[in-house]
Amino acid sequence: MNKTLAVIRREYVERVRTKAFLISTLLLPVFMLAMAVLPALLMSSGDHTTRVAVVDASGSGLGQPVVAALKVATIGHGRAVRPRYDVTLFQATAANLAQVRDGLIAKAGFAKGNEQHGWDGVLVLDADTLASGKLHYYGDNVSSPEGMNRLQRDISKALAGVRLAHAGVDQSLVAKAMAPADMDTAKVTDGKLTGESGEASFALAYAMGFILYIAIISYGSRTLTSVIEEKNSRIMEVLTSSLTPFQMLMGKVLGVGLAGLTQMAIWVGTAFALGGQGPHLAGAFGMGAEAAGKFAIPSVPPMLLVVFLLYFTLGFLIYGSLYAAIGAMCNTIQEAQQYAVFVTMSILVGFMSMFGLINDPSGALGTTMSFIPLFAPFTMPVRWSMTAVPPLQLALSLSLMMLGLLTCVWLAGRIYRTGILMYGKKPTWGELWRWIRA
Amino acid sequence: MSTPSVSVESVTKRFAGHTAVCDLSLQVPSGGIYGLLGPNGAGKSTTIRLIMSILQPDEGRIALFGDSRNSRDLSARIGYLPEERGLYKKMRVHDHLVFLGEVKGIARAEAKRRAQAWLERLEIAGWAQKKVEDLSKGMQQKVQFAGALLHEPELVILDEPFSGLDPINAQVMKDIVVEIAAGGRTVLFSTHAMEQAERMCDRVAIVARGKLVANGTVAQVKADFGGRHVALGFAGDRHQADAILADPRLVARLDDYGASAELKMAEGTDPGQLLAALVAAGVGLRRFEVVEPSLHAIFVAKVGADPDAEPLPAVAGAAA
Numbered sequence: 001m002n003k004t005l006a007v008i009r010r011e012y013v014e015r016v017r018t019k020a021f022l023i024s025t026l027l028l029p030v031f032m033l034a035m036a037v038l039p040a041l042l043m044s045s046g047d048h049t050t051r052v053a054v055v056d057a058s059g060s061g062l063g064q065p066v067v068a069a070l071k072v073a074t075i076g077h078g079r080a081v082r083p084r085y086d087v088t089l090f091q092a093t094a095a096n097l098a099q100v101r102d103g104l105i106a107k108a109g110f111a112k113g114n115e116q117h118g119w120d121g122v123l124v125l126d127a128d129t130l131a132s133g134k135l136h137y138y139g140d141n142v143s144s145p146e147g148m149n150r151l152q153r154d155i156s157k158a159l160a161g162v163r164l165a166h167a168g169v170d171q172s173l174v175a176k177a178m179a180p181a182d183m184d185t186a187k188v189t190d191g192k193l194t195g196e197s198g199e200a201s202f203a204l205a206y207a208m209g210f211i212l213y214i215a216i217i218s219y220g221s222r223t224l225t226s227v228i229e230e231k232n233s234r235i236m237e238v239l240t241s242s243l244t245p246f247q248m249l250m251g252k253v254l255g256v257g258l259a260g261l262t263q264m265a266i267w268v269g270t271a272f273a274l275g276g277q278g279p280h281l282a283g284a285f286g287m288g289a290e291a292a293g294k295f296a297i298p299s300v301p302p303m304l305l306v307v308f309l310l311y312f313t314l315g316f317l318i319y320g321s322l323y324a325a326i327g328a329m330c331n332t333i334q335e336a337q338q339y340a341v342f343v344t345m346s347i348l349v350g351f352m353s354m355f356g357l358i359n360d361p362s363g364a365l366g367t368t369m370s371f372i373p374l375f376a377p378f379t380m381p382v383r384w385s386m387t388a389v390p391p392l393q394l395a396l397s398l399s400l401m402m403l404g405l406l407t408c409v410w411l412a413g414r415i416y417r418t419g420i421l422m423y424g425k426k427p428t429w430g431e432l433w434r435w436i437r438a
Numbered sequence: 439m440s441t442p443s444v445s446v447e448s449v450t451k452r453f454a455g456h457t458a459v460c461d462l463s464l465q466v467p468s469g470g471i472y473g474l475l476g477p478n479g480a481g482k483s484t485t486i487r488l489i490m491s492i493l494q495p496d497e498g499r500i501a502l503f504g505d506s507r508n509s510r511d512l513s514a515r516i517g518y519l520p521e522e523r524g525l526y527k528k529m530r531v532h533d534h535l536v537f538l539g540e541v542k543g544i545a546r547a548e549a550k551r552r553a554q555a556w557l558e559r560l561e562i563a564g565w566a567q568k569k570v571e572d573l574s575k576g577m578q579q580k581v582q583f584a585g586a587l588l589h590e591p592e593l594v595i596l597d598e599p600f601s602g603l604d605p606i607n608a609q610v611m612k613d614i615v616v617e618i619a620a621g622g623r624t625v626l627f628s629t630h631a632m633e634q635a636e637r638m639c640d641r642v643a644i645v646a647r648g649k650l651v652a653n654g655t656v657a658q659v660k661a662d663f664g665g666r667h668v669a670l671g672f673a674g675d676r677h678q679a680d681a682i683l684a685d686p687r688l689v690a691r692l693d694d695y696g697a698s699a700e701l702k703m704a705e706g707t708d709p710g711q712l713l714a715a716l717v718a719a720g721v722g723l724r725r726f727e728v729v730e731p732s733l734h735a736i737f738v739a740k741v742g743a744d745p746d747a748e749p750l751p752a753v754a755g756a757a758a
Binding site: 002003006007010013014018203230233234235236238239242243246269288 | 523582
């Protein structure tokens with residue numbers, strides 16, 4: 001046991017002490033933050049009030065209701081609420097439409113500099129608009145899908161209202177009929193409301209799956225390179241005369257795993273610390289309160305955390321020992337990668353299956369996958385967060401995971417025992433089988 | 439006689455296409471220095487790896503301290519310096535020694551103390567906090583040497599411990615090996631340097647092509663070889679001596695070095711006859727001495743090849 005501890009300590013200290021560890025610890029959050037903040041920053045251009053010039057050449061007074069509909073649209077919540085559009089109506093006729101339009105378009109794209117006569121966009125309603133629904137928008141923000149969708153929705157609503165009014169429907173009835181649906185989702189566990197929204201708990205499980213995926217890809221696979229380094233530096237011969245393959249394997253996988261956990265703890269700790277400061281930070285980046293809300297860290301239900309940590313640990317150990325066994329089989333990283341593809345593939349399958357589970361978390365596929373030790377670390381936490389998983393299923397899945405782990409470690413230990421001293425040629429599948437049976 | 443430290447009984451190990459060790463038996467008694475001698479590729483390293491349970495014999499059995507368990511189960515009592523030197527290159531020297539001690543079961547605090555003591559003794563204490571890769575090859579070898587001895591094993595197995603060392607460092611290592619043996623512990627080491635083995639070893643085993651050629655105390659091996667041996671040193675021109683040295687009635691075998699030679703007298707002849715013949719022929723002699731045969735001469739006679747010359751037919755794969 002003390003020997004295993006010595007191996008764990010060595011693997012841990014030697015990894016944490018490197019410059020690479022320091023750099024990746026510092027840089028990854030910077031990249032992650034950039035990835036999260038940049039699109040939001042870019043998108044948030046849709047968060048300011050858009051100055052729109054509406055040119056009404058419909059001849060049927062379509063401009064008024066459209067302007068009215070646009071004026072009620074708002075952005076933000078609570079105190080920060082602002083109108084979404086700053087609309088000005090220009091009347092035109094079919095004859096001077098082109099002239100009025102082009103005059104306005106000439107000033108489009110200057111609104112950002114807060115110029116009095118600048119427009120973000122020019123909306124043109126012509127005689128056909130009411131009947132065909134066709135209209136034109138000229139603006140500098142046309143490539144923002146979110147902004148355009150919203151504008152289109154708002155106009156559609158106005159057109160529908162006008163059409164209904166033309167058909168003789170009472171205005172108050174129209175307003176009632178057009179009231180939008182607003183759905184809130186809530187998760188039920190064991191017949192009780194949990195108070196969590198379904199969306200939030202899936203997001204949480206997805207984030208956890210993502211953490212596991214990153215952890216295995218970036219750390220689990222390091223056991224592979226580490227074994228190959230040991231083979232190449234020929235220290236293996238000294239180690240193997242003092243340590244059992246199980247001690248070497250366990251020490252390595254746990255040491256590497258702990259180093260990974262340390263890094264994650266630093267990240268998560270920082271995220272929580274910053275999370276409390278979310279709105280301030282968002283403000284500093286020039287984002288609105290709504291955008292800041294996206295960065296709030298949802299509270300984690302304790303049971304989900306327990307389930308996740310169990311599966312995370314078991315999953316990491318299984319994959320870590322598989323990677324180490326591959327390292328023991330090969331002499332160069334290049335060679336090892338040919339075999340590692342199989343392991344990486346099953347990680348990917350597990351990871352991707354999380355998305356498939358959104359539709360039917362308790363279906364045959366989800367249930368089956370949570371009994372396969374290689375996939376369960378991904379599927380089970382997601383299922384747990386989305387539906388009520390029967391305790392019996394959880395117990396069975398966990399038992400299978402334990403069994404799978406023992407099998408993997410035993411198998412890897414067998415390959416390790418023989419493979420670590422094989423220099424030169426790559427083993428054939430037949431030889432591999434003999435190592436395992438030997 | 440007490441239980442031998444190492445007992446190898448009729449062990450055979452085959453690799454794809456050739457036999458590296460063939461029906462080899464040897465006993466390393468407890469205490470003293472035991473030399474495993476042989477040319478490159480003779481099967482010395484394979485024998486040591488078999489003893490260390492790194493390889494498994496195809497036939498025969500091996501026991502350490504009379505215990506036939508895997509050497510790993512006895513690893514606290516054994517120190518091992520492999521032929522292929524290897525250390526974690528990125529680790530600090532002191533940490534590395536502590537780690538090597540810990541995997542032998544030494545408590546961390548004690549391992550730290552001993553690591554420091556060894557570094558001082560080997561005069562590399564100034565490098566303790568440097569990375570292994572910053573050290574010269576010779577210094578790395580010293581570190582690994584210390585790593586093999588840190589847990590004060592009662593049996594020390596060293597595979598070619600002096601190869602690649604400069605004379606000063608080789609001297610330091612030699613002193614340590616002699617000191618271990620003086621403390622009543624056992625050292626088994628392999629080498630192809632016969633002169634060194636002859637000076638250091640109590641007992642030797644000579645192997646060639648995987649087979650045991652000679653075995654026993656150095657005196658025994660020499661006595662078994664038998665015959666009377668003469669060492670010659672020539673002064674100046676020696677070509678008059680050629681005919682006499684080639685005469686099979688006088689000389690049974692000749693080990694010719696040019697300016698000197700070592701020879702075995704033919705059965706029933708006297709060294710005096712040889713001296714008379716040489717003097718009569720007018721050969722200028724610097725030295726004429728009746729000697730014990732050197733291990734080197736025995737080796738050449740038994741193996742039929744100079745141990746320092748070209749290695750025997752190359753061995754493939756892991757058998758090196």
